[in-house]
Amino acid sequence: MKRKLSRFFVSLALGVMSLTASASVPREEYPRPQFERTDWVNLNGDWTYEFDFGKSGMDRRLYKSEGFKDKITVPFCPESRLSGVAYVDFIPAMWYHRKIQIPSEWQGRDVMLNFGGVDYFSAVYIDGQLVGRHWGGSDSFGHDITKFVSDGKVHDLVVRVEDDVRSGDQAKGKQSGNFYSQGCDYTRTTGIWQTVWMEPVDHAGLSSAYIVPDLDHKRFVIEPSFRNLENGQKVEAVVRDGGKVVSRATEKASRQVKLELPIKNVKTWSPESPFLYDVELTVYDADGKAIDKVSSYSGMRKIHWEGDRLYLNNEPYFLRLVLDQGFYPEGIWTAPDDASLKCDIEMSMAAGFNGARLHQKVFEERFHYWADKLGYLTWGETASWGANTNKIEAARNFIPEWESIVIRDRNHPSIVAWTPFNETWERPGDSEQAKQHDRFVKDVYTLTSHLDYRPINDTSGNFHVITDLWTVHNYEQNPDKLAEYFVIKDGRYPQLDPNKEISYGGQPFFIDEYGGIKWVDGAQFADNSWGYGDSPRTKEEFYDRLERLTDVILAVPYMSGYCYTQLTDVEQEQNGIYNYDRTKKFDMDRIKKIFSKVPKGFK
Incomplete structure (x- = not known):
């Protein structure tokens, strides 16, 4: 069996280095939209x-x-x-x-x-x-x-x-x-x-800035970091609503400095209204000369959890997510162009989803930019598979990389949770190796909680060690059997293996992988193409199974959201809502009607 190449090819002319963006340069857009400089x-x-x-x-x-x-x-x-x-x-x-x-x-x-x-x-x-x-x-x-x-x-x-x-x-x-x-x-x-x-x-310019929206106090709090500090140096932050300045703050530059920027008439960010404030940071030397200027933006939104509910802007919010693996037929991990990133989000929203679990890949900042602009909720994940959680060397490699990822992406309002691990299958049971697994996961959870305020899903699906969100995976294709899975028995909520993980502690509960129904639109991508369960015989059977499985989840009283597998086919895994080349498989009006349902009591 040979790998089959993509169904279409996007040609790009090769370019030479230039100071201005040119159509001859692939991926010509500035890659860091929340920390943008004009010279590059x-x-x-x-x-x-x-x-x-x-x-x-x-x-x-x-x-x-x-x-x-x-x-x-x-x-x-x-x-x-x-x-x-x-x-x-x-x-x-x-x-x-x-x-x-x-x-x-x-x-x-x-x-x-x-x-x-x-x-x-x-x-x-x-x-x-x-x-x-x-x-x-x-x-x-x-x-x-x-x-x-x-x-x-x-x-x-x-x-x-x-x-x-x-x-x-x-x-x-x-x-x-x-x-x-x-x-x-x-x-x-x-x-x-x-x-x-x-x-x-500049030698004393900015190295980063942490922008925290504080909706309850109607302000932004900005923590800038500097490459170096010089005597008399100051930092200024300006927040704009369109072209109008709505807040400004200037402070002496230091490692402890925080800029507080109150906003009088707050406009919140949400999927229903993804309003973004423009933010500009400027560093001045002792003579008042601007030595560094960075353009950014932020959304005034709050994400938090209380008991078994997740809240967006202080209202219970039901997450209707889709699994997005970010693979492309022509570029594999790299989108062919910026428009493709935006298109993936628009396709998902057209299918009725309000966000995505970004699965086993760190998505580029331009994707998060479009999610911020379009009002699309995401769970930030990393490519954790391959790093054996029982190996100390794997932990040594993983932890600083994950720290860098969180710091890079934590300003994006569209990201509402962190998921450092997925299905840590290598946890061997009650052994010395299991202790290494549990220590590794706990260390990463603790680090993440120190870096950012968002809820943490320590390991999606299994095996939970310490977590703010409770997640399970279940690809049962029979709706009646799936309903049985969610029945609370002897006070125990669903989990994979009670002998290998902690018990449910009342957190917001999600099934963050389900469905995965195989449907091949035309020829199979490869000889080993697959999906979960038996493929429906007709499209009507597909629609019926999809709706019944989703309705079962919506009826679970303790459920806070779901994640359907998946947005597109990926090579031999042909269980997407769309084909691998992003063409349609289904009547999207019917698909959207299924995934747009929200349980009573949620937004």
Whole structure:
């Protein structure tokens, strides 16, 4: 059986580096919409590369390369068609190269080289000198390359990457550990898979800003962080409603500074009305000169839980989520263009969902931007599969990556919960290894709670150790049997294995995976295509099963929401509401009618 390629191919012209966005540069949009600077250089486009199957590149001093013989289109991974390579076997290591030149206008400022995502380990070299290393396939990172470059000079940028999805030491998500895509695992992603860019930043400029909406007190609280601090430095925050300034605050810059910005006539953010305030942060030196300016935005919304209910803006809110795995036929983990990210959200909303569980992948910031703009609720997850929760090395790799992910994405109002793990099947029972699993999960929960205020679903489905949300998975295809599953017996609520996890403690209860009904629209994607249970014989049978399963969940009195599997087919897993190429399978009016139902007492 051979892997089948996508049903359609989006062609992109390769571009050269330019200071302004150009249609010739793939993924031309600024990749960090909540921390945006006006000066930047997009490094996407035509790079050269060499595979390093024997990991001998260091011995051969490939870090001193002035160019390799083969071409690849960044930011698309070499397994994808959009990269121009489409090599789908395992790639333990590879090398990238391109020329870079620092604009003369950047003189006097530091230069940051930023990567939206590189899977998994990377080392960056300029003119043969090591700039820095990074571990983690899903988080964004940057290197200060100021001391390695000169204004106007052309430099050789080389990136070495290594990836081992079968080690058990690193998170891989749904990347297949077998040559073939099979079961719930699909084509791998190796190396650079998100935008690469450079930007100038003042030595004492901003490094980040945590924007917390405080609806109950009608204010935003902003905690800025600085690259360095200098005497007399100040920071200003301005909040705008359209072009009108509605709040302003200025404080002396320090590591402890917090900016409080009261809003008189609050406009809340919600799926029904996704209003966003513009936020601008400016750093001034002792002479009052602006040395750094960052554009951002935020939504005034509150997410919290009380007892067994989740609240949005202080009202009980029922989550009607869909599982979204973020795979694309042409780009695999990387959307072919910005419009595709927006389109996926619009397709989901057209099907009646008010949000998504972003499953086993860290979605790029541009996706969250569109979710914020469109009013789409999400659960932020990571690609936890592959990181064996019994292994200390896996924990060592996972924790700093997860910390970086939460810090990067915590300003997005659309994200309403964190899910660091999914189905930790490797928990072996009552043993020393089980203790390592439980410690790992608890450590990540504790870290997340210190970083952010949102509720935490420690491990989706199983096995819960400490959690704010209670989640179960059930793919029962018989509605009557599914109803039996939710019956409380001897005071015990549904769970996978009471011997391997804590008991339900009265948290908001969700079935965050159900359905998965197989329906193939036309030819099967592959010989091993599948879905849960027996495929319905007709579309009418599909509609009937889908509605009855969903109605069972809506009738459960302690239920706070669901997540249907899934938005689109993904390669051989053909149980999506849409085909893998995003074309329709069903009458979407009928689908929307099913998924738009809300139980009594909820919004």
